[in-house]
Amino acid sequence: MPATTTAPEGTPAPHTPRPFQMSQNLLSNVGNFKFIESTLREGEQFSNAFFDTETKIKIATALSEFGVEYLELTSPVASPQSRDDCAAICKLGLKSKILTHVRCNMDDARAAVATGVDGLDIVIGTSSYLQKYSHGKSIAMIKEMALEVIEYVKSEGREVRFSSEDSFRSDFDDIMTLYKAADAAGVDRVGVADTVGCATPRQVYELVSTLRGAVSCDIEVHFHDDTGCAIANALAALEAGATHIDVSVLGIGERNGITPLGGFLARMITLDREYVTSRYKLQKLKEIEDLVADAVEVNVPFNNYITGYSAFHHKAGIHAKAILNAPSTYEIINPEDFGMTRFVHIGSRLTGWNAVRSRVDQLGLPMTDVQVKEVTQKIKAMADVRPLGIDDTDSIIRSYYRELQT
Amino acid sequence: MPATTTAPEGTPAPHTPRPFQMSQNLLSNVGNFKFIESTLREGEQFSNAFFDTETKIKIATALSEFGVEYLELTSPVASPQSRDDCAAICKLGLKSKILTHVRCNMDDARAAVATGVDGLDIVIGTSSYLQKYSHGKSIAMIKEMALEVIEYVKSEGREVRFSSEDSFRSDFDDIMTLYKAADAAGVDRVGVADTVGCATPRQVYELVSTLRGAVSCDIEVHFHDDTGCAIANALAALEAGATHIDVSVLGIGERNGITPLGGFLARMITLDREYVTSRYKLQKLKEIEDLVADAVEVNVPFNNYITGYSAFHHKAGIHAKAILNAPSTYEIINPEDFGMTRFVHIGSRLTGWNAVRSRVDQLGLPMTDVQVKEVTQKIKAMADVRPLGIDDTDSIIRSYYRELQT
Numbered sequence: 001m002p003a004t005t006t007a008p009e010g011t012p013a014p015h016t017p018r019p020f021q022m023s024q025n026l027l028s029n030v031g032n033f034k035f036i037e038s039t040l041r042e043g044e045q046f047s048n049a050f051f052d053t054e055t056k057i058k059i060a061t062a063l064s065e066f067g068v069e070y071l072e073l074t075s076p077v078a079s080p081q082s083r084d085d086c087a088a089i090c091k092l093g094l095k096s097k098i099l100t101h102v103r104c105n106m107d108d109a110r111a112a113v114a115t116g117v118d119g120l121d122i123v124i125g126t127s128s129y130l131q132k133y134s135h136g137k138s139i140a141m142i143k144e145m146a147l148e149v150i151e152y153v154k155s156e157g158r159e160v161r162f163s164s165e166d167s168f169r170s171d172f173d174d175i176m177t178l179y180k181a182a183d184a185a186g187v188d189r190v191g192v193a194d195t196v197g198c199a200t201p202r203q204v205y206e207l208v209s210t211l212r213g214a215v216s217c218d219i220e221v222h223f224h225d226d227t228g229c230a231i232a233n234a235l236a237a238l239e240a241g242a243t244h245i246d247v248s249v250l251g252i253g254e255r256n257g258i259t260p261l262g263g264f265l266a267r268m269i270t271l272d273r274e275y276v277t278s279r280y281k282l283q284k285l286k287e288i289e290d291l292v293a294d295a296v297e298v299n300v301p302f303n304n305y306i307t308g309y310s311a312f313h314h315k316a317g318i319h320a321k322a323i324l325n326a327p328s329t330y331e332i333i334n335p336e337d338f339g340m341t342r343f344v345h346i347g348s349r350l351t352g353w354n355a356v357r358s359r360v361d362q363l364g365l366p367m368t369d370v371q372v373k374e375v376t377q378k379i380k381a382m383a384d385v386r387p388l389g390i391d392d393t394d395s396i397i398r399s400y401y402r403e404l405q406t
Numbered sequence: 407m408p409a410t411t412t413a414p415e416g417t418p419a420p421h422t423p424r425p426f427q428m429s430q431n432l433l434s435n436v437g438n439f440k441f442i443e444s445t446l447r448e449g450e451q452f453s454n455a456f457f458d459t460e461t462k463i464k465i466a467t468a469l470s471e472f473g474v475e476y477l478e479l480t481s482p483v484a485s486p487q488s489r490d491d492c493a494a495i496c497k498l499g500l501k502s503k504i505l506t507h508v509r510c511n512m513d514d515a516r517a518a519v520a521t522g523v524d525g526l527d528i529v530i531g532t533s534s535y536l537q538k539y540s541h542g543k544s545i546a547m548i549k550e551m552a553l554e555v556i557e558y559v560k561s562e563g564r565e566v567r568f569s570s571e572d573s574f575r576s577d578f579d580d581i582m583t584l585y586k587a588a589d590a591a592g593v594d595r596v597g598v599a600d601t602v603g604c605a606t607p608r609q610v611y612e613l614v615s616t617l618r619g620a621v622s623c624d625i626e627v628h629f630h631d632d633t634g635c636a637i638a639n640a641l642a643a644l645e646a647g648a649t650h651i652d653v654s655v656l657g658i659g660e661r662n663g664i665t666p667l668g669g670f671l672a673r674m675i676t677l678d679r680e681y682v683t684s685r686y687k688l689q690k691l692k693e694i695e696d697l698v699a700d701a702v703e704v705n706v707p708f709n710n711y712i713t714g715y716s717a718f719h720h721k722a723g724i725h726a727k728a729i730l731n732a733p734s735t736y737e738i739i740n741p742e743d744f745g746m747t748r749f750v751h752i753g754s755r756l757t758g759w760n761a762v763r764s765r766v767d768q769l770g771l772p773m774t775d776v777q778v779k780e781v782t783q784k785i786k787a788m789a790d791v792r793p794l795g796i797d798d799t800d801s802i803i804r805s806y807y808r809e810l811q812t
Contacts, residue, residue, distance in 0.1 A: 020578040020613045045725075047716035047751060048708075050793035079755035081790035125728075127735075166735075172426040198676055198738040201607040201638050202645065207426045226738055227676055228669040228711055232607050232638030239608065254725060254736070256709040256717045263634040270604055270633055301707030302454075303662040305634055310453035311662045319451075319660060322531075329533075329572075330660070332604040332632055345453060349485035384487035387456035 027209055027241040031272040036121070036220060036246045037068040037261065039292060040089075041101045042253035044074050048296040049252065055295050056085050057092065059249075062288050064094035067280040068261075072099045072121060072246070076111045083115060090116035099159070104142065109149045119159030121191070121220075122149055126175050127166035139174045143181055150185045161220055163191025168199045168207070176214060183215035189244060190215055194233060197226030197255070201236035212241035220244035223259050225251060230259040231267050249292040250300065262289060263305035270332050283339035306338050315345040317352020324358045347388030349380050356397070363394065365401045375400040433615055433647040437678040442527070442626060442652045443474040443667065445698060446495075447507045448659035450480050454702040455658065459491050461701050463498065465655075468694045470500035473686040474667075478505045478527055478652070482517045489521060496522035503565070510548065510568075515555045525565030527597070527626075528555055532581050533572035545580045549587055556591045567626055569597025574605045574613070582620060589621035595650060596621055600639060603632030603661075607642040618647035626650035629665050631657060636665040637673050655698040656706065668695060669711035676738050689745035712744050721751040723758020730764045753794030755786050762803070769800065771807045781806040 040056055043049055051059070060071055071094070076083035090098050097118040102108040104124035112120050124142055137145075146162055153160040162182040164175045179190045192208060199207075204221075211219060221237040221244070223230040234245045251260030262285050269276045276282070286307045293300050302308055312335045314323045322329035323344060335342050346355045353369070353376040360367050360375075367375070379396050382388060388396075446462055449455055457465070466477055477500070482489035496504050503524040508514040510530040518526050530548050543551075552568055559566040568588040570581045585596045598614060605613075610627075617625060627643040627650070629636040640651045657666030668691050675682045682688070692713045699706050708714055718741045720729045728735035729750060741748050752761045759775070759782040766773050766781075773781070785802055788794060794802075 018577050018579065019575050020609065020616075022609055022612055045722045045756060047719040047721060047749075050754070050789075074756070079786045079790045082755060169425050171424050173424065196736055196738040200641060200645075200677075202611070202642070203426065203428055205608070206428055210426075225709070226711070226717070227673040228637030228666075229641070229673065231634030235606060235635070236608070251709060254721060255719060256711065256714050260634075267633040267635065271606075298708040299705055301709065302704040303631070303657060303707065305632070305662065308662050311632070313453040313661060315453060315660060316451045330602055332602040343453075348456070349488060350451060350480065380485045383456075384485045 025239055027212060027239065029238045029241055029243055030235070030268070031275045033238050033242070033268075034069040034244050035261070036070045036072050036099065036244050037063050037096070037248065038072040038101075038246050038258070039063065039248040039252065041072040041074050042246065042258055043248040043292070043296075045254045046252035046257065046296060048298060051295060053081070053085050053088060056089065059288075059292060059295070060089050060092065060094060060096075062284070062291060063249075064096040065281065066284050066288060068096050070099050070119075070244075071096045072101055073117070075100055075102045075108060076115050077102070077108050083111065086115040086117065090118075097159070099161075104145050104149055104162075106149060106152065109152055113153065113156045113158060117158065119161070119188070120153050121161045121163065122146065122153075123163045123165055123191070123193070125166060126164040126170040126178065128169075128171070139171075139177065143178055146178060146182060147185050150182060150187055154186050159188045161189040161191050162187045163193055163220065163222070165193050166195040167192045168194050168203060169196070172207075176211070179211060179215055183217050187217050189218040189220045191220040191222060192237070192242075193222040194224055195222075197224030197230070199223065199229065199233055201229060201232045204233045204236040205240045208237045208240035208242050218243040220246065222246040224253070225256055225258060230257075231263050234259045234264055235267055235271075250289055250298070250304070252292065252296060260305065261285075262307060266305040266333060269337065273337075277337060282337055285338055286340070306333065306335075306340065311335075312340055312342040313345055314342070315348055316350045317355055320344045320346070320355030320358075321352055324354060346379065347383055347390065347393045349383045351376065351379060351383070356393075359393065360397055363397060365397065367401065367404070371400075371404065431645055433618060433645065435644045435647055435649055436641070436674070437681045439644055439648070439674075440475040440650045441667070442476045442478050442505065442650050443469050443502070443654065444478040444507075444652050444664070445469065445654040445658065447478040447480050448652070448664055449654040449698070449702075451660045452658035452663065452702060454704060457701060459487070459494060462491050462495065465694075465698060465701070466495050466498065466500060466502075468690070468697060469655075470502040471687065472690050472694060474502050476505050476525075476650070477502045478507050479523070481506055481508045481514060482521050483508070483514050489517065492521040492523065496524075505565070505567075510551050510555055512555060512558065515558055519559065519562045519564060523564065525567070525594070526559050527567045527569065528552065528559075529569045529571055529597070529599070531572060532570040532576040532584065534575075534577065545577075545583065549584055552584060552588060553591050556588060556593055560592050565594045567595040567597050568593045569599055569626065569628070571599050572601040573598045574600050574609060575602070578613075582617070585617060585621055589623050593623050595624040595626045597626040597628060598643070598648075599628040600630055601628075603630030603636070605629065605635065605639050607635060607638045610639045610642040611646045614643045614646035614648050624649040626652065628652040630659070630661065631663055631665070632661060636663075637669050640665045640670055641673055656695055656704075656710070658698065658702060666711065667691075668713060672711040672739055675743065679743075683743060688743055691744055692746070712739065712741075712746065717741075718746055718748040719751055720748070721754055722756045723761060726750045726752070726761030726764075727758055730760060752785065753789055753796065753799045755789045757782065757785060757789070762799075765799065766803055769803060771803065773807065773810075777806075777810065
């Protein structure tokens with residue numbers, strides 16, 4: 001028997017759990033992605049959004065300090081104020097690079113370059129719906145316009161992305177033709193956009209991994225959340241080799257919006273905590289969400305990722321017991337990473353004696369397990385009648401404890 | 407040339423778009439799933455939830471009329487009122503089958519059977535975290551208890567599901583051992599639960615498809631939304647052969663909740679509209695969400711799937727133009743299926759003249775395209791200064807039109 005072994009004879013080897021493992025994925029960029037933060041472009045398309053110059057500057061500054069790599073702004077041709085604000089934000093000297101999102105034509109591209117942006121996100125609709133009902137252009141025409149714009153933007157020394165719109169309902173041969181031509185012309189990124197929110201994660205993985213094999217430039221992805229897959233689709237795209245993810249604060253955008261910055265960070269911190277915590281000032285997330293929620297006059301949803309008020313609330317007795325022993329039992333995210341705190345609810349009919357024991361100990365009352373179980377029954381009986389707050393449960397515990405003394 | 411052809415000579419064949427296609431999937435149950443609706447169990451674990459008997463009955467009745475196949479209720483051993491309410495709901499004669507969610511032991515199982523439920527959802531923690539920090543039982547002990555409980559429940563003529571908890575962090579050999587034993591003992595369903603919300607869609611697909619090959623019973627899945635994948639994971643599970651999906655109204659549950667009923671229907675209606683519209687009274691969704699939101703004192707999130715107030719709002723000029731020509735250009739879901747309506751916003755700096763033309767026509771004002779473009783510039787200039795409501799834009803249009811007359 002080797003000298004280093006200390007286990008007594010007959011002790012079984014310690015059990016190392018082996019959870020279900022995925023097959024290895026060599027394409028994955030899960031630990032290596034960049035944000036195109038689009039609160040000031042896609043977010044401005046949210047129904048309630050009206051950003052004045054001061055608000056735009058506050059949001060851009062906060063996001064740059066948070067650590068997002070790119071900020072995307074509304075096209076300068078949308079309105080005179082949009083143009084002036086774009087130029088003003090370019091002059092702030094933020095750490096984030098500044099992009100603007102423009103239609104695929106020379107007039108828009110020239111106006112964008114004139115504002116001083118670091119790069120242009122060029123977009124054109126490629127689905128048959130958009131060819132028929134929106135711009136009416138053929139793929140050959142789109143290609144010709146795209147190459148002219150790309151050449152111009154590169155000659156001006158700016159970054160350029162070429163994106164199709166509604167990519168998952170576009171003819172696949174058409175968009176591959178365009179992406180390959182754009183790649184050959186030297187674009188920095190091609191963009192895949194699920195403009196209507198129809199894509200599924202498996203479709204995204206298959207399409208992006210096919211595209212990954214066809215172009216050598218970076219791949220940006222943009223997902224709407226109409227069918228609840230905007231976060232999962234962004235993850236699937238990274239797994240398939242995408243490099244840049246479009247997000248906005250609280251996901252605000254057209255209709256019910258796009259991949260939310262906070263929700264996507266909730267997803268990624270469980271997969272590469274080191275990458276996420278080293279790049280982004282996570283403790284600032286709530287402040288930024290509150291800033292944007294105020295600006296567009298919405299409440300942060302009760303069930304918002306990480307910052308929603310119940311995100312770290314635990315209630316069922318069976319959960320509370322384990323949470324008190326070891327938080328990771330029922331938490332995949334550590335609330336402290338985001339400056340948030342956990343709360344174990346004991347004032348409900350679903351509570352258990354282990355949760356109550358924890359509160360009894362916090363109150364400094366010496367009680368036996370039998371006594372804690374008895375007062376737990378009193379709490380559950382009262383909670384069957386009406387909801388109880390922490391003051392109610394404390395009163396029940398204290399009055400039970402006083403009775404014990406007499 | 408065949409007589410049926412009417413195209414003039416030299417016309418190219420009509421272009422049929424061929425979007426990216428997935429490889430065929432023979433496991434998929436995307437067009438064949440059932441709901442385990444858990445607002446009255448998982449939902450009762452939501453921080454704010456306190457349901458009195460009357461509210462429980464209202465919710466159960468509304469969900470049954472909506473068409474959910476199963477209703478899951480809190481364990482009757484949670485409290486005396488929980489037991490009485492469970493028995494009362496069983497006596498209502500609802501179309502939905504009634505289940506209760508109980509720990510894996512004989513006392514809980516007997517109490518559940520005594521309430522008159524149609525079935526029991528048995529659960530036990532199988533991860534090393536839960537074995538260590540919660541119940542402290544080995545897999546061999548779990549198996550023995552599970553088989554005793556399953557045999558008893560079947561002997562009482564009820565449905566029985568056996569579920570692991572925290573399945574994605576459990577030892578895979580352990581849970582497969584338990585699932586196979588439960589299957590052999592005649593369970594109706596085995597359950598896979600992502601209790602902490604850590605699973606990714608690709609993991610779910612691989613784990614469930616592996617399980618699908620190992621058991622012959624139905625497969626139920628339960629996904630928490632901590633990392634934003636609860637809807638996508640439920641879809642991935644169906645694609646891999648799962649049969650039953652746990653949902654709650656607005657997703658309410660522990661922490662930020664589980665797969666939401668409405669959001670999941672948004673996902674599924676785009677994949678099998680016939681199945682979804684034939685089984686569920688979709689026009690009742692908003693009423694049920696409002697009922698539950700009131701009962702737990704939350705606002706329906708601004709970005710809620712389908713019923714959130716901006717879910718069918720269109721704002722950017724480039725979008726509005728196409729939406730007015732053909733709604734499916736920017737809508738993957740028809741709002742009318744859910745009794746909702748579309749709204750095209752024209753009072754912003756992002757608006758376009760096609761959207762304004764549509765409002766001008768609604769107002770019955772005869773104006774040329776040149777005139778509409780001119781008034782659009784007036785609207786954009788004003789919207790650069792402050793947000794505009796529909797009354798503001800109507801005033802601008804009407805006063806411009808009056809000027810034209812003079």
